[in-house]
Amino acid sequence: MKTGAQVLCESLISEGVEVIFGISGGTVIPMYDAFSEYPQIRRVLVRHEQAAAHAAAGYARVKNRAGVCVATSGPGATNLVTGIADAYMDSTPMVVITGQVACSLIGKDAFQECDITGITIPITKHNYLVRNPDDIARTIKEAFYVAQTGRPGPVLVDIPKDVQTALTDVTYADAMDLPGYKPKCEADPAHVASVVELLNRAERPVVLAGRGVIVSQAYEELKALAETMQAPVVHTLLGLGSFSPQHYLDLGMLGHHGTGYANRAIQNADLLLALGTRFGDRATMRTSDFAPKAVVVHVDIDAAEIGKNVAPFASVVGDVKSVLAHLNPLLKSVDRSDWVSQVRRWKADYPLTFHKPTKKLSAREVIRKVCRNADDETIVVTGVGQHQMFAAQEYCSPRTNGFISSGGHGTMGFELPAALGAQVACPDEAVWVVAGDGGFQMTMQELSTIVQEGLPVKIAVISNGYLGMVRQWQEMFCNRNYVDVNIHNPDFVKLADAYGIPAVRVAREEDVSGAIERARAHPGAFLIEFTVEPEENVFPMCAAGTSLNELIEAPQTAVAR
Amino acid sequence: MSVEKSHTLISLVQDEPGVLTRVAGLFRRRGFNIESLSVGHCEQPGLSRMTIVVKGDDASVDQVTKQLDKLINVVNVTDITRENMVARELALFKVSATPENRSELMQLCDIFRSKIVDVAHDSLIVEVTGGGEKIDALGNLLAPFGVTEMARTGITALTRGGKSSTDSED
Numbered sequence: 001m002k003t004g005a006q007v008l009c010e011s012l013i014s015e016g017v018e019v020i021f022g023i024s025g026g027t028v029i030p031m032y033d034a035f036s037e038y039p040q041i042r043r044v045l046v047r048h049e050q051a052a053a054h055a056a057a058g059y060a061r062v063k064n065r066a067g068v069c070v071a072t073s074g075p076g077a078t079n080l081v082t083g084i085a086d087a088y089m090d091s092t093p094m095v096v097i098t099g100q101v102a103c104s105l106i107g108k109d110a111f112q113e114c115d116i117t118g119i120t121i122p123i124t125k126h127n128y129l130v131r132n133p134d135d136i137a138r139t140i141k142e143a144f145y146v147a148q149t150g151r152p153g154p155v156l157v158d159i160p161k162d163v164q165t166a167l168t169d170v171t172y173a174d175a176m177d178l179p180g181y182k183p184k185c186e187a188d189p190a191h192v193a194s195v196v197e198l199l200n201r202a203e204r205p206v207v208l209a210g211r212g213v214i215v216s217q218a219y220e221e222l223k224a225l226a227e228t229m230q231a232p233v234v235h236t237l238l239g240l241g242s243f244s245p246q247h248y249l250d251l252g253m254l255g256h257h258g259t260g261y262a263n264r265a266i267q268n269a270d271l272l273l274a275l276g277t278r279f280g281d282r283a284t285m286r287t288s289d290f291a292p293k294a295v296v297v298h299v300d301i302d303a304a305e306i307g308k309n310v311a312p313f314a315s316v317v318g319d320v321k322s323v324l325a326h327l328n329p330l331l332k333s334v335d336r337s338d339w340v341s342q343v344r345r346w347k348a349d350y351p352l353t354f355h356k357p358t359k360k361l362s363a364r365e366v367i368r369k370v371c372r373n374a375d376d377e378t379i380v381v382t383g384v385g386q387h388q389m390f391a392a393q394e395y396c397s398p399r400t401n402g403f404i405s406s407g408g409h410g411t412m413g414f415e416l417p418a419a420l421g422a423q424v425a426c427p428d429e430a431v432w433v434v435a436g437d438g439g440f441q442m443t444m445q446e447l448s449t450i451v452q453e454g455l456p457v458k459i460a461v462i463s464n465g466y467l468g469m470v471r472q473w474q475e476m477f478c479n480r481n482y483v484d485v486n487i488h489n490p491d492f493v494k495l496a497d498a499y500g501i502p503a504v505r506v507a508r509e510e511d512v513s514g515a516i517e518r519a520r521a522h523p524g525a526f527l528i529e530f531t532v533e534p535e536e537n538v539f540p541m542c543a544a545g546t547s548l549n550e551l552i553e554a555p556q557t558a559v560a561r
Numbered sequence: 562m563s564v565e566k567s568h569t570l571i572s573l574v575q576d577e578p579g580v581l582t583r584v585a586g587l588f589r590r591r592g593f594n595i596e597s598l599s600v601g602h603c604e605q606p607g608l609s610r611m612t613i614v615v616k617g618d619d620a621s622v623d624q625v626t627k628q629l630d631k632l633i634n635v636v637n638v639t640d641i642t643r644e645n646m647v648a649r650e651l652a653l654f655k656v657s658a659t660p661e662n663r664s665e666l667m668q669l670c671d672i673f674r675s676k677i678v679d680v681a682h683d684s685l686i687v688e689v690t691g692g693g694e695k696i697d698a699l700g701n702l703l704a705p706f707g708v709t710e711m712a713r714t715g716i717t718a719l720t721r722g723g724k725s726s727t728d729s730e731d
Contacts, residue, residue, distance in 0.1 A: 125633070146633060
């Protein structure tokens with residue numbers, strides 16, 4: 001006989017869990033009591049439950065397996081919600097374990113009772129309330145299976161306190177009960193064969209790579225596909241890291257802040273092969289004008305994504321790696337040198353440009369240097385906003401899956417806790433946080449966790465004194481009516497010092513590289529506050545409601561790259 | 562393609578707490594409208610059968626079907642709109658009735674093969690089963706007498722013939 005909490009720990013171990021991110025509290029005290037008996041599971045104690053979820057996401061994204069976070073009932077569970085929604089939107093595998101009040105108190109509005117399974121139905125792939133200790137082992141097995149297979153996502157398991165302390169004989173599960181879950185991973189070769197002719201006949205093909213390429217680890221297959229087809233590769237924000245930015249066929253990111261050449265290639269393609277992407281609105285912009293000349297072939301593991309946002313001419317359901325494994329041998333090597341020359345001309349004609357109204361330090365310049373410093377053993381983690389778009393445009397490392405960012409949910413404050421999780425996942429690699437001063441202040445309490453865990457995270461805070469992306473929109477679309485975008489910042493250097501993290505402030509261009517070098521050489525965590533031009537804008541840009549054709553380039557005063 | 566019409570979906574779901582919330586919540590958050598939903602036990606222990614009538618064009622109903630299929634507790638879901646099916650609904654009407662018009666009401670009920678299941682001195686309750694249009698028609702005819710209450714179960718349906726209603730194409 002074992003307690004429910006002990007069975008939980010042993011189930012986590014049998015799923016290969018090495019680390020959990022969490023905070024204890026009233027209804028998980030029995031669980032934490034049991035955790036101490038299983039030292040093979042590392043516990044990372046964060047300072048806010050939202051950070052536990054983001055840290056688990058950072059870990060999961062880098063490791064390509066479920067991250068685990070733990071919180072108590074009530075406020076602990078609700079604090080996780082933003083992180084769970086973020087994981088759901090970005091198809092991040094995660095198992096979330098929450099404590100719940102004792103079964104006899106459920107429904108009585110007990111202290112710290114909250115219906116977390118009800119709250120998280122729309123933002124989890126599945127969730128459970130475990131009322132019987134005999135069900136713990138099977139539930140944990142199912143949770144990991146559901147979270148990690150098919151299109152990944154978060155699964156929440158809510159365990160009442162008395163179920164954690166109750167004794168059970170059922171300490172191990174070898175069977176699951178999931179009659180309704182049939183993830184289709186293996187592509188149907190007949191479906192694959194049906195699109196080959198379209199691809200071989202195309203004169204101006206473009207491959208659009210989404211996060212599905214990374215999830216299925218189809219890096220080699222994508223490279224072989226692009227080279228055989230002589231098709232340029234455009235990626236989504238979350239597809240960054242699926243194809244080397246240094247490859248001659250790479251065109252960078254499409255969409256709202258996509259490159260001029262990526263968006264032009266999409267709009268002029270006669271065939272668009274979309275791999276593992278959901279055609280998010282920030283990528284496609286106005287869908288009625290998206291890829292207007294192209295036959296769209298959509299490959300996705302999630303059948304519900306086919307035709308949801310963009311109606312394809314043909315589709316294949318399956319994971320990208322399996323589809324490309326069947327597809328690549330059937331492709332003809334076709335001379336498309338005219339098309340490749342054309343997109344390379346666009347790349348030369350429409351470079352990324354600086355928009356810098358004054359002589360102050362440019363955020364783009366700083367982020368470019370941080371990105372160029374990132375080698376194939378560096379992971380870059382960003383928050384959400386202008387700095388994120390600069391980073392997505394400037395990221396140039398050939399490392400696969402080396403760029404971690406919050407895409408669909410667009411969660412400011414994701415960066416620091418996600419980086420913490422990524423660093424736990426990859427202790428021997430460098431992890432760089434690129435943060436905005438707004439988002440950084442949403443989760444900066446995690447500096448404390450970083451110190452406590454001895455994580456050598458390098459943090460670049462891009463400080464412009466504004467909620468920059470909103471300010472840019474207010475400048476461009478609200479006649480510079482700046483409303484609640486000006487933020488008074490603390491002294492980030494002193495703040496880091498208070499936590500015991502060495503830090504420097506950089507305001508001059510000539511000091512940027514030295515500071516990055518110093519941070520890199522320092523064995524532990526290091527923070528650089530870059531004080532940058534307050535009103536620098538991100539270009540190119542498609543305004544909300546417009547199409548990829550209506551790209552706004554940087555103003556004439558801008559300096560070409 | 563964009564013609565809106567009613568589709569009948571039938572689904573087997575695991576008989577677990579919260580499954581109705583999951584299904585209903587999916588319709589709400591994705592902006593689909595349920596015209597009717599009926600649910601109850603089916604021939605397989607541990608599973609319930611749902612019959613859902615949803616209005617939309619083919620593309621949006623295809624989308625809702627796929628989204629439903631993604632719910633872990635949903636074992637399968639099939640759009641049987643184009644199938645040869647038996648679709649029935651049960652309705653109860655409480656109608657004002659006087660000794661003078663009671664026989665007229667009873668004749669009307671006979672025509673619809675409906676039953677009078679309760680008689681009081683000033684009212685009676687009519688029970689009718691059939692397709693939605695039949696129930697609408699009876700309701701319209703009963704209205705002048707004064708329908709004080711009405712309850713409808715929503716459509717429940719099976720496909721005709723020996724094949725299982727929820728055999729999916731793939």
